[in-house]
Amino acid sequence: MSVQERKERERAGRERLIVATARELAEQQGWDAVTTRRLAERIEYSQPVLYSHFRGKREIIGAVALQGATEMAAAMRAATSAADGPRARVYALARAYLDFATRNPAVYDALFQLDGGLAYAQEDTPEPLKDAFAALLDCLGEVAGDGVAPGLFTEVFWAALHGVATLTRSGRLPPEETESRVELLVGRLAVV
Amino acid sequence: MSVQERKERERAGRERLIVATARELAEQQGWDAVTTRRLAERIEYSQPVLYSHFRGKREIIGAVALQGATEMAAAMRAATSAADGPRARVYALARAYLDFATRNPAVYDALFQLDGGLAYAQEDTPEPLKDAFAALLDCLGEVAGDGVAPGLFTEVFWAALHGVATLTRSGRLPPEETESRVELLVGRLAVV
């Protein structure tokens, strides 16, 4: 059985290599540059090997998205746990969110702009995505205010952050005033 | 000179046809289906004709975006002018915005998601885009509150609407509660 186990290990390792390489290439040159040929060349295998791991390019994007969701959730939890009081936590959360989007634009795209074939906001939503939303919810639920469902409040706050992140990165909002926007957003939306 | 004038008229007409056809095709089957071949076939000309009007597909997307910006600005102005009081106007604006995004998803994408080669938030920003932002500003400037720059407030409110619009349409937010989200957004952000 050890032969088969070794093969499975190698296979799993190659799959990680594919995801890591796709992510790296996407961060370096954008998702448009992530073609199956270039990706295959970088991992030093032929194109069809990719298809023995993933159904297609979409699933590769999805795999990067799941990896990113886990990291993003961790980043947000780390940021909020280091802050004192609900308001400070919300600030830390918002900054961590936008910071992650700025530092990992390709991963952010895989998560929230591209089609990675993942289910969102449903029962069969993958655990990493649920956990990332939970990280938002844990912090934002504190400041939803009376009579407002924490889930709904989280969705709205998240949507606002997402809007700021995407419009800024696509050059539709000048990046200089991001800090002021966050202050306005937190100041008005959060109830302390 | 009348011959030349006639030719220019015909040329302008054909350009309108290209833009209208691209928009129609995009609304029917999505922007991925708008290929230069299909577009050329629909307007009953060969592909290179497209390139005598536009530098490439990107510019065609940009042309659709400009057309859409004009319509969107008009829709928002019509909605706000029919409402009484600042708060009612903001509600009407938000609903008109999301309504436009829902009814014209391809145009909305051309405006705010795809790259149409247009300059945003700059001096050389095309007039229709400036006007659409002005339509937002005219309404939202009323409820920015003391000490908050109307421009900044408008950007933040716009970003929130954009987030709700895009996350909902890509299936990342359940569409049922859009109305509650708008109420929360207006209730907390607008100062009356």
Place this chain on the structure above:
DNA sequence: GATTCGATCCTAGCAGTGCTAGACATGAGA
């Protein structure tokens, strides 16, 4: 140790994409 045979991988190719060079026709002005 030789031989089968299945898993694994690669070469080559399909139908499609955006875009363009160069041949061709058409019609306005001399």
Place this chain on the structure above:
DNA sequence: TCTCATGTCTAGCACTGCTAGGATCGAATC
């Protein structure tokens, strides 16, 4: 009527995601 510029099309380039089918390699059997 002839010339020639303008406008249009055919054909092709280099690329895309994806796949069929042949070659190869190594594990298990005799």
